[in-house]
Amino acid sequence: MNWHAMHAIYFFEMARTRRTLLQSVISPVISTSLYFVVFGAAIGSRIDEIEGISYGAFIVPGLIMLSLLTQSVANASFGIYFPKFTGTIYELLSAPVSYLEVAAAYVGAAASKSIILGLIILATAGLFVPLHVAHPFWMLLFLVLTAVTFSLFGFIIGIWADNFEKLQLVPLLIITPLTFLGGSFYSINMLPPVWQTITLFNPVVYLVSGFRWSFYDVADVSVGISLFMTLSFLGVFLVIVAWIFKTGYRLKT
Amino acid sequence: MVSLMPTIIAVSELSKIYESRFQALKGINLDIRRGEIFALLGPNGAGKTTLISIICGIVKASTGSVRVAGHDSVADYRAARAMIGLVPQELTTDAFESVWGAVSFSRGLFGKPANPQHIEKVLRDLSLWDKRDSKIMTLSGGMKRRLLIAKALSHEPEILFLDEPTAGVDVNLRRDMWQLVRGLQASGVTIILTTHYIDEAEEMADRIGVISKGEIILVDDKAELMRKLGRKQMILQLQTALEHIPPALAAYQLELSGDGNELIYTFDAQDERNGIVALLKDLNDAAIAFKDLHTTQSSLEDIFVSLVKDEK
Numbered sequence: 001m002n003w004h005a006m007h008a009i010y011f012f013e014m015a016r017t018r019r020t021l022l023q024s025v026i027s028p029v030i031s032t033s034l035y036f037v038v039f040g041a042a043i044g045s046r047i048d049e050i051e052g053i054s055y056g057a058f059i060v061p062g063l064i065m066l067s068l069l070t071q072s073v074a075n076a077s078f079g080i081y082f083p084k085f086t087g088t089i090y091e092l093l094s095a096p097v098s099y100l101e102v103a104a105a106y107v108g109a110a111a112s113k114s115i116i117l118g119l120i121i122l123a124t125a126g127l128f129v130p131l132h133v134a135h136p137f138w139m140l141l142f143l144v145l146t147a148v149t150f151s152l153f154g155f156i157i158g159i160w161a162d163n164f165e166k167l168q169l170v171p172l173l174i175i176t177p178l179t180f181l182g183g184s185f186y187s188i189n190m191l192p193p194v195w196q197t198i199t200l201f202n203p204v205v206y207l208v209s210g211f212r213w214s215f216y217d218v219a220d221v222s223v224g225i226s227l228f229m230t231l232s233f234l235g236v237f238l239v240i241v242a243w244i245f246k247t248g249y250r251l252k253t
Numbered sequence: 254m255v256s257l258m259p260t261i262i263a264v265s266e267l268s269k270i271y272e273s274r275f276q277a278l279k280g281i282n283l284d285i286r287r288g289e290i291f292a293l294l295g296p297n298g299a300g301k302t303t304l305i306s307i308i309c310g311i312v313k314a315s316t317g318s319v320r321v322a323g324h325d326s327v328a329d330y331r332a333a334r335a336m337i338g339l340v341p342q343e344l345t346t347d348a349f350e351s352v353w354g355a356v357s358f359s360r361g362l363f364g365k366p367a368n369p370q371h372i373e374k375v376l377r378d379l380s381l382w383d384k385r386d387s388k389i390m391t392l393s394g395g396m397k398r399r400l401l402i403a404k405a406l407s408h409e410p411e412i413l414f415l416d417e418p419t420a421g422v423d424v425n426l427r428r429d430m431w432q433l434v435r436g437l438q439a440s441g442v443t444i445i446l447t448t449h450y451i452d453e454a455e456e457m458a459d460r461i462g463v464i465s466k467g468e469i470i471l472v473d474d475k476a477e478l479m480r481k482l483g484r485k486q487m488i489l490q491l492q493t494a495l496e497h498i499p500p501a502l503a504a505y506q507l508e509l510s511g512d513g514n515e516l517i518y519t520f521d522a523q524d525e526r527n528g529i530v531a532l533l534k535d536l537n538d539a540a541i542a543f544k545d546l547h548t549t550q551s552s553l554e555d556i557f558v559s560l561v562k563d564e565k
């Protein structure tokens with residue numbers, strides 16, 4: 001293993017975050033606060049409790065998931081797309097590193113960032129509503145697994161994208177809608193039966209449900225299924241990444 | 254000397270067909286010797302960058318193989334690539350990194366532990382030490398080029414590729430670059446540079462490979478190339494101008510300068526029987542006196558033009 005290379009890439013990527021602190025940390029904190037004002041205060045005053053939990057507290061896991069998914073995808077896709085765009089990828093391709101090491105470093109950095117971000121949002125939420133984490137180990141496990149899984153997804157998008165529009169497309173058209181429709185801000189039990197069934201095709205439901213269970217012990221689907229689905233997504237993305245590396249897809253002409 | 258040095262890069266039967274079906278390289282065979290400066294000379298689009306990119310692992314070969322110090326560049330890519338530093342043709346750099354950070358990053362990427370002393374030496378050698386904390390986007394074009402060289406040298410490579418190092422660079426900077434390359438050679442680095450400037454190849458190289466339309470047309474020691482292919486001209490400054498060349502001298506295919514003051518004889522430098530002695534005798538017999546004589550050798554430019562012309 002070329003540990004020096006992985007170290008170099010990881011810290012290069014982390015340094016990028018430090019330079020763009022405003023964009024990568026402060027802006028999610030502000031938008032989270034806005035969600036609390038809008039959903040928590042405005043809507044929350046009309047819905048007092050879901051399954052025995054105050055509405056403000058109920059949406060915290062969903063809010064964290066929303067940021068975790070969008071930021072993981074955005075960070076990882078940008079991280080690998082940008083060198084392709086500027087041409088500096090020549091260095092990566094000519095270096096004595098394996099694709100596995102490259103992916104591990106990029107995905108690791110993107111996941112680290114979103115995990116830190118998730119924890120910052122959690123702390124921010126704690127300022128607005130009383131928080132309670134029933135299963136801290138599971139909470140962290142879901143946090144890490146989701147961050148890694150969707151950073152992998154972002155990495156794939158970054159390699160696939162050959163222009164900035166494509167880079168924005170997936171987060172905008174897929175991740176954000178699925179997260180909003182995936183029970184981040186409501187329990188799917190509140191939907192009419194038909195929609196409950198349809199919603200089960202939304203992968204984000206399983207992520208949010210499992211994550212919420214780790215907080216409040218309530219879930220839309222059983223936590224075992226949530227874990228299984230999360231690991232399945234991880235597996236699928238790993239297979240795609242392995243294929244990309246085997247073929248050099250969009251990396252080498 | 255250099256010609257006795259062992260092969261450090263062996264390229265064999267290398268072809269590249271791009272997805273567009275364009276064949277950029279056609280069965281290239283080429284050996285680079287340890288310690289030499291090798292110039293790959295060819296017009297734009299000849300395939301120079303493609304060849305370098307395959308050796309360095311950026312582009313996949315369609316067929317053929319490359320060995321770097323015996324390591325196959327695909328099967329044993331780690332060992333092969335660790336020996337190579339590449340300075341790309343385009344000025345592709347990050348923008349927000351510091352010079353120091355970028356060069357240190359490259360060293361890590363190539364698997365070497367941090368070594369601030371080496372980075373400092375490289376930056377000093379390239380006159381970038383004062384700029385070590387500057388963001389890359391604040392550097393001039395010449396500094397960015399040097400930064401790319403610093404990045405390529407950060408991991409102490411034994412082989413350095415310079416893809417058109419002086420394209421678009423002014424004359425003074427070109428001289429600096431040549432000096433730098435010679436210094437690197439003196440420190441034991443093997444250097445392969447591509448150029449479409451013939452004077453650059455002529456100035457720098459120990460050996461020259463001429464590439465045109467994806468094929469290596471010839472490879473030779475520079476001196477040998479000049480000797481073999483170089484035509485020499487002998488120019489005689491006459492004491493009295495001639496109106497025309499006397500018929501007795503027709504066999505020599507002489508040229509007469511416009512003012513009639515110079516006779517020009519072109520001969521093949523590699524030909525032992527170049528006819529000079531006979532010509533001088535015949536001039537004497539024809540009572541043509543000259544006050545001075547000198548010879549000139551054709552430049553690589555002439556050689557190159559004649560080679561590429563022959564190809565067509």
Ligand SMILES: Nc1ncnc2c1ncn2[C@@H]1O[C@H](COP(=O)(O)OP(=O)(O)O)[C@@H](O)[C@H]1O
Pocket residue numbers: 253271272273275276277295296297298299300301302303304
């Ligand atoms: N990615 C590519 N796809 C298709 N054709 C390419 C690609 N890269 C280079 N070429 C073509 O291959 C030929 C050789 O290019 P290149 O190796 O860059 O030449 P040089 O460096 O000698 O100028 C050119 O005709 C160029 O247009």
Ligand SMILES: [Mg+2]
Pocket residue numbers: 301302303342416417
């Ligand atoms: Mg080129």
